[in-house]
Amino acid sequence: MRLSSSKFHLPAPLVTALEQTGYTTSADLLFSGSAEDIFCQLPPNTIGFNEFEECLARVLEASGAQGSHASSLLHSQATPMPKRCLDTGVDDLDELLMGLGGGSTVIEISGDIGSGKSMLATHIALRHLASDPDAQLLWIDTTGNFLVDQVAALLARHSGQGVATALARLHLSLAFDLDSAYQALHGLRHPSCVVIDSITPLLGPALSAVSAQGHALMVGFMRHLRAIAQSSNASVLVINNSTSNGNNQLNPNAVFPTTRKPALGPSFPFLTDATLWLTRRDSTMTGCISHTAEIWRSKTTRGKNVSRGELKEDISTSLRKWIEVPLTCGQVTKIFSDHAVLYLPKYKRHGDATExxxxxxxxxxxxxxxxxxxxxxxxxxxxxxxxxxxxSPRMYVRLPQAPVEAIHQEVRGLMEAEYAQTSITADEVQEQIEFLGQYAILSHRWERETTKS
Incomplete structure (x- = not known):
């Protein structure tokens, strides 16, 4: 937190002198050296040493965690604040997050480049502003990629009582370092939503394997976001870039195989209420683009291997229906291809028959x-x-001898087997997502085996 904050009650001449010597935040003052070393860097006659020690003690006390009585906590929980109108626009995803977008929460949105992190956050922000005419949203841009013209065009797709004034209530701040981010957060009182796109450039450069200071800065900043979320009943969305999982190892948290993981280290997800991982997949089979949203860690949702019955309520409507009979297009086409290769001289290879x-x-x-x-x-x-x-023979050779009944009999047998199957593999789910070509919401880990036992 900046030393100029009224929370510390520091003399103005001392704050000015400290800023001129490079001490602008409480973290700078507390972690950069001893009181004697810092005092010696100040201009002469700025402040007495005893008074400087008292100021340092005030900063230390104000920066520490405040104690709370159990009765106060019980009273605050028994008196819930009005719920904010903040949702993603995807019913299944809102159900998956289980109300985490309703205020007083910090949600991490992560994924690889092009997975739709910023676009999803933009649509959430615009839906919030359009539906609530009193909402105030702070967008902290750390990369300079925020395009006002694009946002204005996207706003035309939304409706609500607050559409006319939505852009006026969207407060944009550029922040290329942590100090600027703190300043932006202090500039808007009681926001209903805060979006940081992205948080990685703010915290990443300070993290180091040989120093704890970067980790302390990260924890302090996330605590500050948590305090804003709780005091203002706001939802905070932090977009986090991805990084390699190391040696091309598969990430064990992912439903579908990926060698990527959220940046900022393994402790960062525990500073938020949920981690939402986005993935874009281009299907070569259907030509469709599918997006998956997975909850990797959450304080309210589950994460385990589940049976088909347990999985049924946690995915999108189309997939939920498919789970009743999880028959894939590839399985049926293979039956057709097997019979074609055996009985039809036109098809000498499975690839030709499949096509x-x-x-x-x-x-x-x-x-x-x-x-x-x-x-x-x-x-x-x-x-x-x-x-x-x-x-037409122009396309394929006529197939009057195609074994229609034999194929159908084998398909019936396969469907009966699928009725009795209790688990579903990741490969089958991925094929069905590409088949449907839709935005699928996934929260659980399917079995890794490509064949069923």
Whole structure:
């Protein structure tokens, strides 16, 4: 915290002298040397040494954690503050966060480059401003990449009572160091939401494996954000960059394989209420772009291996329906390909057969999902296979001998096996996300095995 803060009650001449010698925050004053060393750097006749020691003691006392009576804490919890209207716009993600966006929380949003961290935070901020005409939002830009024109265009997609004045209530501050960030936080009283994009350049340069000062600065800053969140009933979103997990090792927290992890070290996630990890995946199978949002650590949500029944309530609507019969397009297409290679001379390789049959299987599964009923799905497959058999010779050789009934019988057997299956692999879930081409919300860890036991 800056020494000029009224919290410390320091004499103005002393604050000016300390700032001129490079001591601008309480951390500088407390961790940069002994009282004698700092006092000797001050201009003559600034302050007496005994008075300087008293000022130093005040800074130390004000910077320490304040004690609280249990009765006071009980009273504050029994009198909840009005809930802020802050949500992501994705119902499943709001349900996954379990109300953490309702105020008095600090949420970390992390992910690799291009995963949508800033875009998600922007939409959350604009939804908040548009829905609440009294909301005040502070956006601290640490990279200089905030584009007002782009934000104004995105605001047109939102509706609410506060749309007309939303941009006037969005307070933008540039902060390229920790001191500037503190100053920006002190400049707006009682914000309803604070976004820091990103926090990595502010804290990362100070972290070191041989010194604890950087860690102390990080903890102090996050404590300050926590105090703002609690005193103002605000939601604080901190965007954190990613870094390599080391030696290309897979991150054990991730649902889908990744060698990345949030920056700022392993202790940073414990300074927030939840860590939201975003991933972008480009599907070569469907040409769609899918985004996954995973809760890696949270004070309220679970993180464990779960059965299909336990998983059912924690993912998006389309995947929730698919879990009833977790049959993938790849599994059905493989049955078609196996029969084609055996009985149809046109297809000498599985790759050729897969390429030919995939569009028909895809159409059947999209129009009549297996969860809608076995007979309906089999009937849709039969229609698509007959359509494939009657395809123009310009595209493929006619397939009048395609073993329709044999294929359908094997598909029925596979569906019966899927009904009885209790666990789902990560590969199957990933294929279905690409198949649906939608924003999928995932909170649990699927089994790593690519084959089922």
């Amino acid at each position: 030919a049959f995939h569009p028909y299987v895809y159409a059947a599964m999209m129009n009549n999902p297996p969860a809608d009923g076995e007979d309906t799905f089999i009937s849709a497959l039969r229609d698509e296979l007959h359509a494939c058999n009657s395809t």
